[in-house]
Amino acid sequence: MTAPLVTILDDEPEIRQILTDVLEDAGFRTQAFSRAREFEASLKRVTPDVCLVDLSLPDTDGLALVHRLALEQGASVIIISGRAQVQDRVTGLELGADDYITKPFEPAEVVARVRARLRDGTKVVQPGGNTAVFNGWIAHFDRYVLEDETGTESPFSHAEGEVLRLFLESPKRLISRAQMQEMLGGGAGESFDRAMDVRISRLRTKLKEDPKNPRLIKTIYGAGYIFLGEVEWR
Template sequence: MKQNRLIYIVDDEADICTLVSEELERFGYETRICRTGAQAAQAIRQRRPDLCIIDLGLPDMDGMALVRQLGELQGIGIMILSGRDSTPDRVLGLELGADDYITKPFEPRELVARANSLLRRLEQIDAPAADSRPRRAAFGNWTFDPASLTLSNERGHSEVLSSAEAQLLNALLRAPRQILSREQLLGDRADPFDRSIDVRMSRIRKKIEADPKNPAIIKTIYGAGYMLMTEVSWQQG
């Protein structure tokens, strides 16, 4: 883990903020507490964090709105920490761009472990740009640039993926025509919420498939996982 990575804790409960902040700082993270969505938005404009941990019950706005705003930015991990434990809330949070969802009450050490895992996955997305491997992946009619999380096709249309979507697509691109299980795609994420893979896969398919309901590029292998059906060529950016 890199030291001094910056994590914003966005929650109006003072005790929760103190608990999370102290636990993260014990493991070498720098933290900043924001008690409202407006404070968080201002802080992000001043200095972008590596990760935001967001409560959905903020006093000035629904936390989902903040998740949506952050989901449009690149390079910021998003973790929801909320007392809302319904499946619709979980799915909506993931659809809006959250990378992980933890419900209250929670175990502080588990939260740190999941933050570690999330930040490692974001590092892996950036890894191709940091070494000698080619930077862009061409598959089918699409090109994916891991450095900018951008998909573009031959017609000039482009889509920017969330960090979670990019991590999932990058894993498939690194293993074309191979079945990857949910466990392989989730990596070492603690206590995986399987529905998150389905949600993200659906979002990727809507962007790259001619008919998302009958996908030809990414196939579901029932009972086993997913497979990228096209060849992939890696090119210098």
């Protein structure tokens, strides 16, 4: 079985070397890049399992890159950044990152976070395949797109897909914030809650829900959420 591939994008040679060494010692394959242009070119040839991305890059806006990765590649993205403000963490998660690690970091923590993302990616097993049909919609988790009754497709990010899959795996069951944090991973507290609010809001928009009276993703105030659709897995 081929070892998971982790790509590293950081303009500091010492950081790239530390991450390469610790991840390869842990059994992962790695590719390291100092520039976003080289990193994005590599994505056309190979799809990594996890991307480690610094925000302070010399040739592009790191947050914009994270958003493209999550939306277009469906990649699992962990930000590693010296920006330690809560707002930076919230923004990164809102744009589609799956986790956020601040510098300086413990190399062993990075390995643990990468392993957690890989576990999360396989934790929820679809009963019959990678496609869910519900209430006139088709969710293609292999391509990260939603298809409506007319065949029109709209993309969703890896992070949004995790939330949608969680709902589709547990229809008509209350899912609390604590359960979401446990199953989806990431830091607890304000940044996680804000990220979930944004992801659920975006899913409702893509599902053409009335924000004042959503039919599918219901908020149970003080308790969590319930997905009310009928779901068939293929």
